[in-house]
Amino acid sequence: MKREPFIAARKQRWARLESLLAALRTGRRDGLERDALHELPRLYRQACQDLALARRRMYGRELVQRLNQMALRGREQLYRPSSRYLHEVAQFFGVDFPRLVREEWRLFWICSLLFAAPLVAVAVTANKRPDLLYAVMDPESLERFEEMYAPDGATSSGRGVGDNVRMFAFYVRNNVGIDFQIFASGLVFGIGSLLSLIYNGVHFGAVAGHFVAIGYEQQLFTFVAGHSSWELVAMVIAAVAGMRLGSLLVAPGRRSRARALVEDAPRCLRLLLGAAAMTFLAAFIEGFWSAQPLPGTLKYVVGALMWTLVIVYLWLGGRRRAA
Numbered sequence: 308m309k310r311e312p313f314i315a316a317r318k319q320r321w322a323r324l325e326s327l328l329a330a331l332r333t334g335r336r337d338g339l340e341r342d343a344l345h346e347l348p349r350l351y352r353q354a355c356q357d358l359a360l361a362r363r364r365m366y367g368r369e370l371v372q373r374l375n376q377m378a379l380r381g382r383e384q385l386y387r388p389s390s391r392y393l394h395e396v397a398q399f400f401g402v403d404f405p406r407l408v409r410e411e412w413r414l415f416w417i418c419s420l421l422f423a424a425p426l427v428a429v430a431v432t433a434n435k436r437p438d439l440l441y442a443v444m445d446p447e448s449l450e451r452f453e454e455m456y457a458p459d460g461a462t463s464s465g466r467g468v469g470d471n472v473r474m475f476a477f478y479v480r481n482n483v484g485i486d487f488q489i490f491a492s493g494l495v496f497g498i499g500s501l502l503s504l505i506y507n508g509v510h511f512g513a514v515a516g517h518f519v520a521i522g523y524e525q526q527l528f529t530f531v532a533g534h535s536s537w538e539l540v541a542m543v544i545a546a547v548a549g550m551r552l553g554s555l556l557v558a559p560g561r562r563s564r565a566r567a568l569v570e571d572a573p574r575c576l577r578l579l580l581g582a583a584a585m586t587f588l589a590a591f592i593e594g595f596w597s598a599q600p601l602p603g604t605l606k607y608v609v610g611a612l613m614w615t616l617v618i619v620y621l622w623l624g625g626r627r628r629a630a
Contacts, residue, residue, distance in 0.1 A: 308364075310364075310366045310367065310370070313360070313361075313364075313366060314370070317353075317357055320350060320353060320354075321354065321357075321373075321374075321377065323346070323350060324347075324350040324351070324354055324377055324381065325377060327346065327347055327350070328377070328380045328381060328384060331347075331384050332380070332384075347381065347384065347385065348385060350381070351378070351381035351382070351385060354374060354377045354378050354381060355378050355381075357374055358371065358374040358375055358377075358378050361374055399577070399580075399581075400581065400584065401624060401625065402624065402625035403577070403625065404577065404578075404580075404581035404624070405620060405621050405622075405623075405624025405625050406624070406625045407574065407577060407578055407581070408544060408547070408578070408581070408621050409621070409622070411547050411551060411578070414547045414550055414551060415543065415544070415547050417550075418500075418501075418504055418543045418546040418547050418550065419543050421501060421504050421505055421508070421546075422504045422505070422507065422508040422539070422542070422543055422546070423508065424508070425505050425508035425509045425512060426508040426509070426511050426512035426515070427512065428512065429443070429508070429509045429512030429513050429516060430512040430513070430515045430516035430519070431516065432516065433512065433513045433515075433516025433517050433520070434516040434517075434519050434520045437517060437520055439513075440513050440516075440517050443509055443510060443513040444510070444513060444514070449517070452514060452518075453521070453523070456518060456523045456526040456527050456530065457523065457526070458523075458526060471594050471595050471598070472594070474593070474594045474598075475590055475591060475593070475594025475595065476594075478589075478590035478593050478594055479586075479587060479590045482538060482586045482589065482590055483583050483586050483587065483590070485507070485542065485545075485586075486541060486542060486545035486579065486582050486583055486586050487545070487579070487583070488503060489503040489504060489507075489542065489545045489546050489549055490545045490546075490548050490549040490552070490575075490579045490582075491549070492549060493546070493548070493549020493550055493551075493552045493553040494549075494552060494553060494556070495553065496553045496556050496557050497549065497550040497551075497552070497553025497554055497556075497557065498553070499549065499553070500545075500546045500549030500550045500553065501546070501550065503546065503549075504542070504543070504546040507542060514527075515527065525603060528607075529603040529606045529607070530597050530598065530606075531597065531610075532597075532606045532607050532609065532610025532611075532613075533592050533593070533596050533597050533606060533609050533610050533613060534589040534590075534592040534593040534596070534597055534613070535589075535610065535613075536589075536610070536613045536614040536616075536617045537585045537586065537588050537589035537592070537613065537617060538585075538586055538589035538590075538593075540585065540617055540621070541582040541583070541585035541586040541589065542582070542586075544578055544579075544581065544582040544585070545578075545579055545582040545583075547578060548575045548576070548578035548579045548582065549575075551571070551574070551575050551578070552568075552571075552572065552575040555567040555568050555571055555572075556568075585617075592613075596609075
């Protein structure tokens with residue numbers, strides 16, 4: 308192939324690549340569609356192939372330099388993992404994740420009710436009927452909780468830095484594990500996620516009702532005030548993801564169940580990833596803030612701010628860009 312037909316067959320593709328690179332170079336990534344960004348690797352590879360052909364066939368210095376510049380700029384955009392990954396992480400948590408939660412608002416409120424209703428009902432019942440508590444918790448676990456939340460316990464007297472790190476690691480492993488269990492149980496046609504959510508509501512309600520009955524409510528509520536918003540909402544979102552996954556098995560629509568899972572499971576996993584990140588943040592707050600010996604009023608104020616932040620984040624996150 309001669310030089311002119313070579314250029315004519317590829318000039319539109321080169322122009323497309325140069326326009327994408329110019330937009331990325333000037334920082335206008337947000338104005339590009341996702342499909343356009345997905346074109347970049349393919350166009351870059353083709354430009355590299357064209358560059359090799361132009362050099363081998365000696366199509367001239369000017370053309371080789373143009374293709375070489377395209378290849379260098381394409382490589383610069385594709386192989387900058389730190390900035391690219393940071394942008395994708397910010398895009399997911401700042402825009403995509405709150406949008407996903409809002410799109411599943413029906414399941415979100417159903418799961419919230421299924422968690423909150425047993426919690427309140429059991430808390431009231433456990434306060435009046437302490438004997439019912441042992442139907443939910445074994446005596447050894449209850450004794451450990453009472454020691455922890457006693458007026459002179461670890462949650463009131465504070466912990467050292469080493470203990471904070473150790474408890475942070477424990478909370479991450481335990482609480483994120485609960486989110487994954489709630490999600491995975493959704494594979495049983497979504498029923499498992501519902502039952503897990505109800506069980507956790509019953510468990511938390513039993514502890515809260517018992518501690519109010521024995522006079523430990525100040526220690527309990529000041530401890531959980533700071534991190535409860537992130538942790539409990541994340542648990543609900545994990546249940547939403549599990550129920551969404553289970554619904555694909557119950558009602559896949561006109562698709563086969565296998566195809567429905569392949570197409571929609573990534574959406575469920577993204578919800579789970581966001582919930583796990585929220586739980587990680589809750590574990591950080593729980594490990595390094597919740598047990599600090601600070602005034603109860605301050606902890607309640609911080610707790611109220613955290614609940615406000617969670618609500619604003621999930622309600623408004625990504626709305627401006629969507630508009």
